[in-house]
Amino acid sequence: MTAGAEVTARSLRRQMREWRRGRADTTLYEQLSDAYIWVFSIVVIGAMAISALIQTRVGIATGCTAGPCEDARTSLVWASVAGVVAVALAAAQAVGPVMVTPATGAWLLTTPVDRGPLLRSRLLLAALTSAIGCGAVVALTTLLAGSSPAAIVALALLAAVLGSAAVLAAAMWQASGGRGTRRAATATGAVTTAWMLLIALDRAPRTSDDWSAGITGWIVLGVAAVAAAALVVVAVGRLTMLLRAQLVPGGSLLASLSGALAGLDLTLAYDVLVARRWRNRATVRPVRGGPGGVGALIWRDVVRLRRSRGAVTALAASLLVPYVVARLGLDGVIVLASALAAFLTGVWLCSALRTTGRNPGLMRSFPMTLATIRTATLVVPAGALAVWSLAAAPAIAHAVPDTRPGEVVPVAIATGAAALGATARWLLAPAPDYSQPLVSSPAGAIPTGLIGSVFRGFDVLLLLTVPLLVAPRADGALVSLALNAGVMAFLVHRR
Amino acid sequence: MPEPTSSSPLLRVRDLCRHFGDLHVLTDLDLDVESGRALALVGPNGSGKTTALRCIAGADEATSGTIELDGAPLDERSAATRRDLAVVMDDLDFFPDLSVVEHLDLLARAHRVDDPDGLVDRVLADVGLEHQAAQLPGTLSSGQRRRLALASAFVRPRRLLILDEPEQRLDVDGLAWLADRLVAEKADGLGILLVSHDAALVEAVADEVLDLGLL
Numbered sequence: 001m002t003a004g005a006e007v008t009a010r011s012l013r014r015q016m017r018e019w020r021r022g023r024a025d026t027t028l029y030e031q032l033s034d035a036y037i038w039v040f041s042i043v044v045i046g047a048m049a050i051s052a053l054i055q056t057r058v059g060i061a062t063g064c065t066a067g068p069c070e071d072a073r074t075s076l077v078w079a080s081v082a083g084v085v086a087v088a089l090a091a092a093q094a095v096g097p098v099m100v101t102p103a104t105g106a107w108l109l110t111t112p113v114d115r116g117p118l119l120r121s122r123l124l125l126a127a128l129t130s131a132i133g134c135g136a137v138v139a140l141t142t143l144l145a146g147s148s149p150a151a152i153v154a155l156a157l158l159a160a161v162l163g164s165a166a167v168l169a170a171a172m173w174q175a176s177g178g179r180g181t182r183r184a185a186t187a188t189g190a191v192t193t194a195w196m197l198l199i200a201l202d203r204a205p206r207t208s209d210d211w212s213a214g215i216t217g218w219i220v221l222g223v224a225a226v227a228a229a230a231l232v233v234v235a236v237g238r239l240t241m242l243l244r245a246q247l248v249p250g251g252s253l254l255a256s257l258s259g260a261l262a263g264l265d266l267t268l269a270y271d272v273l274v275a276r277r278w279r280n281r282a283t284v285r286p287v288r289g290g291p292g293g294v295g296a297l298i299w300r301d302v303v304r305l306r307r308s309r310g311a312v313t314a315l316a317a318s319l320l321v322p323y324v325v326a327r328l329g330l331d332g333v334i335v336l337a338s339a340l341a342a343f344l345t346g347v348w349l350c351s352a353l354r355t356t357g358r359n360p361g362l363m364r365s366f367p368m369t370l371a372t373i374r375t376a377t378l379v380v381p382a383g384a385l386a387v388w389s390l391a392a393a394p395a396i397a398h399a400v401p402d403t404r405p406g407e408v409v410p411v412a413i414a415t416g417a418a419a420l421g422a423t424a425r426w427l428l429a430p431a432p433d434y435s436q437p438l439v440s441s442p443a444g445a446i447p448t449g450l451i452g453s454v455f456r457g458f459d460v461l462l463l464l465t466v467p468l469l470v471a472p473r474a475d476g477a478l479v480s481l482a483l484n485a486g487v488m489a490f491l492v493h494r495r
Numbered sequence: 496m497p498e499p500t501s502s503s504p505l506l507r508v509r510d511l512c513r514h515f516g517d518l519h520v521l522t523d524l525d526l527d528v529e530s531g532r533a534l535a536l537v538g539p540n541g542s543g544k545t546t547a548l549r550c551i552a553g554a555d556e557a558t559s560g561t562i563e564l565d566g567a568p569l570d571e572r573s574a575a576t577r578r579d580l581a582v583v584m585d586d587l588d589f590f591p592d593l594s595v596v597e598h599l600d601l602l603a604r605a606h607r608v609d610d611p612d613g614l615v616d617r618v619l620a621d622v623g624l625e626h627q628a629a630q631l632p633g634t635l636s637s638g639q640r641r642r643l644a645l646a647s648a649f650v651r652p653r654r655l656l657i658l659d660e661p662e663q664r665l666d667v668d669g670l671a672w673l674a675d676r677l678v679a680e681k682a683d684g685l686g687i688l689l690v691s692h693d694a695a696l697v698e699a700v701a702d703e704v705l706d707l708g709l710l
Contacts, residue, residue, distance in 0.1 A: 283594070288600045365651070
């Protein structure tokens, strides 16, 4: 660029594009040719997934013929629309939604270039991503709920528009610190939870999605689209008000998460999210005292439990899953869905297990063996999941033919214990070992076990719920608990 | 816990070797640390100082050689060894959800020290982190994190201190405090093994200096 030439956002983007293309050593066609196995696999797995979804839809439809069950399915569709909007708002709040990488923040945002055009494409990309995500989730829900094809399309489009509108609104509020986004996310999250609660209690108002496929649905969709377009104009207009400090943290978070996900290291992504959450909090009211020895570690987890209201609320909210699944008449999957819900929410109570598990320096500071420390950090999560199991027992009873407490309670306890086993498996997973021999793949050399690391936790969850699915009674629960004891013993003693 | 023998030093290392393939980082390293004395490992980057500490602390596995604590093989898995060995190296991280004072309180209580509250308060004042007591580690500066790491070694019982470049990221006052503290630790009968690039700290603390660059 010659001195004195006008520097614009467009010229900077063009120059960066030229640099990138100049460094490319393969064409897109060559990349796709090399990746033919991946493309082939995606097509085959995609076809299988679609077939499985249609089969599931048929299965759900045949198993759900009573009025309350059908009402619950339709209600769930609307709850899912509210839910995806809540998630879109929460994600937008976490990353910005408008954000730049630290490099862009340091090199481009410090130049005397109008930031508006630089940030516009990022905002639109975020809105598009949200639209695709929200639309896909609601399409899946409506498909499984047995809605008509026209209703599926209309509701998916509506969710897509609402999802993008949520991100655009969050961008509008970003310059003022994102308080509006936080409030909106909390409100829609509360609405979703309340709705799910009403479904679980069979008190949900009677709803219908038939109108969404007709002219009324398209009018609503049109109005929502016009509102979203207006939000685009307002949000783009406010991009120039954004401070660098409001743009870079989200980019840093996304870069860290991308790094973890690129290595298929989901536990590293967990570490990133936990670290960010507590760094944002900055200070706490210190709690001192408590017992000595191993008891000190357990007591600290009790303090954490009191401090982590969000994690406890999430675990409590996940109790809705077994009750909603039971209300939908899907008795055969209650145990699996319950264990999965408890695993995905219970894992946020186990930060001590994860921190000590990945941190040999910290472990050395304690005067106990590795197994003792790990066992101590599992005590409080185990207690919380035991309470969760007992609270879920009435719903899990739908999956147990003999509903006497002596049969139901062991199954419920084994379900919660399966979630704990899966959590331990997931959080104590060793990082991918790049010093071991690598395996050749179309995507380059990868460490052995890297792909399998994605399924860690879920593998143990499946292993421990199979006895409950095959024999949903006390003896099936005993087999599951015995397997669980073996898994836990191996995990806590592994170096 | 192994029975101390009158003839054996607190820490004895013999013929310690660490090879990474063809790269011989440590070859036949011998060293002794007596109670109440400090040994400093010095030398240029890459001379194997940190590797030696990592092998002794159990963070890395030596290719060959023996490491004895009180005349018995040092096994970092044993609870007794963990009680006696206070190690501050770069691999020490913190709980993201516990404050500065809670970290020290947890360690003091886990080691069942007498009067944990009083000890934690004294150490907190010593390392100058009183005003950061309620802060979470993610918000500390690198120097403050280093002070917290050092404090974690002083709120627990110990017989041997292993420190890897403890002067890192400390300011001038911090360095002076560290030197005084380590001298006091020696006076209390502790053995100290440290790696340092700070000549003044080595001069103030070490009774013996082993230059790995000359081996």
